[in-house]
Amino acid sequence: MRKGEFMEFCDLKRQYQLYQSEIDAAMAAVIKSGQFIGGPEVAALELELAQFCGASHTIACANGTDALQLALMALDLKSGDEVIVPAFSFFATAEMPALCGARLRFADINPLSYQMDPQSVQSLINSKTAGIIAVSLYGQLAPLDQLQTLADEHGIWLLEDGAQSFGAKQGAWSSCGSAKIATTSFFPAKPLGCYGDGGAVFCQDDKLAERIRLLANHGSKQRYVHEAVGINSRLDALQAAVLRVKLSHFESELEHRAWVAQYYQDQLSDRVIKPQLCAGQRQAWAQYTIRFKDRDGLRDALTEKGIPTAVHYPQTLVAQSALKGHAQDPCPNAERAAAEVLSLPMHGCMQFQDLQKICHAVNEFLTK
Numbered sequence: 001m002r003k004g005e006f007m008e009f010c011d012l013k014r015q016y017q018l019y020q021s022e023i024d025a026a027m028a029a030v031i032k033s034g035q036f037i038g039g040p041e042v043a044a045l046e047l048e049l050a051q052f053c054g055a056s057h058t059i060a061c062a063n064g065t066d067a068l069q070l071a072l073m074a075l076d077l078k079s080g081d082e083v084i085v086p087a088f089s090f091f092a093t094a095e096m097p098a099l100c101g102a103r104l105r106f107a108d109i110n111p112l113s114y115q116m117d118p119q120s121v122q123s124l125i126n127s128k129t130a131g132i133i134a135v136s137l138y139g140q141l142a143p144l145d146q147l148q149t150l151a152d153e154h155g156i157w158l159l160e161d162g163a164q165s166f167g168a169k170q171g172a173w174s175s176c177g178s179a180k181i182a183t184t185s186f187f188p189a190k191p192l193g194c195y196g197d198g199g200a201v202f203c204q205d206d207k208l209a210e211r212i213r214l215l216a217n218h219g220s221k222q223r224y225v226h227e228a229v230g231i232n233s234r235l236d237a238l239q240a241a242v243l244r245v246k247l248s249h250f251e252s253e254l255e256h257r258a259w260v261a262q263y264y265q266d267q268l269s270d271r272v273i274k275p276q277l278c279a280g281q282r283q284a285w286a287q288y289t290i291r292f293k294d295r296d297g298l299r300d301a302l303t304e305k306g307i308p309t310a311v312h313y314p315q316t317l318v319a320q321s322a323l324k325g326h327a328q329d330p331c332p333n334a335e336r337a338a339a340e341v342l343s344l345p346m347h348g349c350m351q352f353q354d355l356q357k358i359c360h361a362v363n364e365f366l367t368k
C-alpha cells in the first residue's frame with residue numbers, strides 16, 4: 001500500500017483517474033444535449049451491450065433489482081406460482097419473485113463452485129413450478145446449459161440473474177447473452193458499474209423484448225396511453241454515457257481481473273479453499289472468494305492490517321427472516337458457505353504491491 005493511502009476493496013477512484021478525460025467529456029456532452037432520460041446515449045449503450053454479450057435485445061433500466069422484477073412481470077409470474085432460486089445469493093434474487101407473489105423454493109449450491117446445483121433444482125420441480133432463477137455467482141457462469149435443458153424438459157422458464165457476471169463466457173454460452181431471458185446490474189461495485197444505479201434486461205425473443213420495454217415505461221408505448229400496469233424504470237443518459245466509456249475498457253479490465261485471480265490462486269496458501277478456475281471459461285471475477293473455517297478470525301487479522309474484505313453472504317436466503325413464510329428447503333452446502341466465505345479485494349485496476357501485501361497477510365495468519 002502506498003504511504004498515506006488506504007487500500008480499497010473495489011477502487012472506483014483509481015478507475016476514474018484512469019479514464020477521467022473520456023468520462024468527463026462523455027458526461028459533459030450529455031449535459032449539453034439537454035437529453036437526460038432515454039435518447040441516443042441509452043439506445044447506443046443498449047446496442048453495444050447486446051453486441052458484447054450476444055443477446056438479441058437489451059432493455060436498460062434503473063437497477064438490477066428492477067431488471068429482475070421486469071423480467072418476472074414479462075414472464076407473467078403469478079401469485080401462487082413456485083420459483084426456484086439458489087439458497088446462496090444477494091437478497092434481490094429471492095425478493096423480486098416474492099414481491100410478485102410467488103412461493104420460493106431454495107436449491108442448494110455446489111460446494112466448490114458455489115453455483116446452483118442442477119440436481120437440487122430438479123428435485124424441487126413440480127406442477128406448480130413456473131421457473132428457475134439461476135445466479136452466475138461471483139462472476140462465474142451458473143450451469144446454464146444443464147439448467148436450460150431442465151427448464152425446457154419441464155416447460156418452465158430459466159432466468160439468469162447475471163448481476164455479477166456480465167462479460168463471463170464459455171464456448172457458446174455467455175452471461176446475459178444465452179439464456180432466454182437474463183438481467184444484470186450496473187451498481188458501481190459490479191464488474192461493469194456506473195456512477196449510481198443502473199441495470200438491464202436481456203432476451204432473445206422480439207415479443208418478450210417489446211413487453212419488457214412496455215412494462216419499464218408505465219405500460220405505455222404512446223405518451224399518456226397505457227395498455228398495461230407497469231413500473232417506471234429507466235437508465236439515465238448520464239449513466240449510459242459513463243457505461244459506454246467503461247465498456248470500451250471492459251475487455252482489458254476483465255483480463256486484469258483474471259490476472260489478479262491467478263495471482264491469488266498461485267500465491268495463497270492451500271490452507272484456504274480457493275475458488276475454482278473453470279477451464280475454458282472467461283470468468284468476470286466480480287469477487288475473489290476463499291473459504292476458511294475460522295473466517296472471522298482471518299477477517300479480523302486482515303482488517304487490522306488495513307486490508308478490506310467482505311462476506312458475500314453471511315446468511316443463506318432460506319435463513320432470511322423476511323422469507324420465513326416460504327419453503328424451508330434444506331441447503332447444507334449454502335449454510336456452510338455462509339459461515340466460511342470471505343471475499344478479498346478485487347477490481348479491474350489492482351496494483352501489484354497491494355496484491356502482494358494481501359497474500360502475505362493471509363499466509364502469515366495461516367501459519368500462526
Ligand SMILES: *Cc1c(COP(=O)(O)O)cnc(C)c1O
Pocket residue numbers: 063064065066089090092093135161163164184185186187197198199
Ligand atoms: C447486485 C445484485 C442484484 C441487485 O442489483 P441492484 O442494481 O443493486 O438492484 C441482484 N442480484 C444479484 C445476484 C446481485 O449481486
